[in-house]
Amino acid sequence: MKVGALPLLPPRSLRSRLSWWLAVQSLAGLGAVCLVVYLVTAAGFGARQDDALRQKEGILRHLLASEEAHPGATAQGRHALDDFLAGHENFRLQVTTADGHRIYPSALDAAPFAAARELRFEVARASDAPLQVLLRIDVQPDQALLNRLAITLALAALAGTVVVSLGGFVLVHLGLAPVRQMAAQTRQLSATTLHQRLDGTGQPAELRPLVEQFNALLGRLEKAYAQMEGFNADVAHELCTPLATLLASNELALRKRGRDRSPQGGGEVAEVLSSNLEELHRLTGIVSDMLFLSQADRGAPARRVPVASLAAVAAQVADYHEAALQDAGLTLQVVGDAAGDFDVPLLHRALSNLIGNATRYAAAGSAVRVCITPLPGGGVQLVVENTGPDVHPQVLARLFDRFFRADAARSHGPTNHGLGLAITDAIARMHGGRTVATSAGGITRIGLELAQR
Structure with a gap:
């Protein structure tokens, strides 16, 4: 005050x-x-x-x-x-x-x-x-x-x-009994009991929509809390692994350096330091991506500029992935085009994540397609399509979660730390849109829809 x-x-x-x-x-x-x-x-x-x-x-x-x-x-x-x-x-x-x-x-x-x-x-x-x-x-x-x-x-x-006022006071007190019961139920909720729901069977018709909305909110909170716990575990895992590697390699290099003063020993130390530098770059990338997601969650908007051709933007990103596509035996096609106001650096990053993801899972000898489709409401859909095994629906529902990988073995751990598709989802929200993902008949389509300003 x-x-x-x-x-x-x-x-x-x-x-x-x-x-x-x-x-x-x-x-x-x-x-x-x-x-x-x-x-x-x-x-x-x-x-x-x-x-x-x-x-x-x-x-x-x-x-x-x-x-x-x-x-x-x-x-x-x-x-x-x-x-x-x-x-x-x-x-x-x-x-x-x-x-x-x-x-x-x-x-x-x-x-x-x-x-x-x-x-x-x-x-x-x-x-x-x-x-x-x-x-x-x-x-x-x-x-x-x-x-x-x-x-x-x-x-x-x-x-x-x-007389009427006293009677009305009593009736109002009795009529508000369901509200007091609902308040008593909410007092029993805590971070460890988010799975519980309010019992609306005995509530009057006027309070049932409130109970339903509150239960829906509890469901979202439970999901968000579970994601936060998983996120904390994933962050700890992602940061502990490179840190442990750095500590072990540095201790080993120092021990060798203390026993061996020859030029060969100096070369091994340089090799260890080079490996550590890669791990440090990886840690820097994780921290940078987490900061970007934090800004997106706080509502940071996209910096839009007029873009005459999204196909040209997709072609620029495809040139960056040309070597990886050739190594995987894949070709890339850009289908369709559209214009509008978009944040070009963010689109580069989103398309790069989508193309990189398709390159890892596409069948050899197939084509990766970047499909650009104008939407009826004035927006644009950018979808990267690849041929390969169908993605399980449970995996498909979590593709855009942070630190989530479809393969539990983390085969792409050194180059992929599980934030690419989460960043793509954040870029879609920064453009007022959403992400889309489907997988059926050997065709997996993952992309984003962008709203026009």
Whole structure:
């Protein structure tokens, strides 16, 4: 972490995130339901109050429309309105003339409502101006009931959220049990138990693809670890042999030199030193090839330049192998041609490895063919073909492994240390391609496919 930077918040576990999201969704869902219940109940109360006002309006119109029931004219009219309000303490009535003079009730002796709903209307009269009527209904009890309902619904929503959240936490904990089981299986893996695989039989369908991919990764790791162990053994073998030879020959030369001071003794020492120089060159070649493979494994790209003719490049490499081909009784043919952007020195090296390999195993008197074929996607295939015994499929699958030789006797040990085809595979990958190898019907074809830039 950079100095002065704020520390990042630790990531929450999947269980806590799912539980919190479930709690929030439960609160939102229950809150929405409770709000709808409250609004529907409040609307029902309002509609009931409006209906009560409309019913009283009809009665009042009938009472006030007659001359006898005029509240300002006769006591009989005021008595009729008193009878109308009798037993309806939740109503208040006020009747005024058109000019604002209040004629009923004569005095406002009743206490006003804390919360009321009112209705205003006019009553037309044939012999006088219309009367202005104000009718109020007390809604305080309904409002108190709505307030209690709101509190009850809010508490119910919170309680429901708590219950659902606790249940969700338990369910999430149980639902993640397969993940914990898989983690327990992975903790048992080590470098010595890479052959084991995760058991996905009891896993849910959502985790089975992950188990399959993890098992596939374990397979690749097991193979890579086995190759690394074999690689270390091969490196030790390849380096120990020339080093042992150098040590033994130098000790022998020194002993002879100490006993024999004649010119012949000096000649034998020179011969020993010359042989040691060959071994040193061989060691240098092994180290150089290993460094090249290391660079290729780290993703070093090919240095591409325009190449007008791959057939001309193959012909240059063939000239270098002309003497070896003649000694083996072989001829070389270049078939096909292509152009593109390639790393010419790397192609020289790959073709040289392929032609050298074909020269060692081709039947005497046959022809080695370098086949150059353009690929449909824009790439090029370079394959060296020779006639000889078929290569076993197990050997064919390991041809491009490091320090692998098809002949266990290592008959070509002084000139071939088992990295040629591995380097060819690295050159193919540096060009964005791959290697190919087939052997059937007495024809062995080994080469590489190069992708165009």
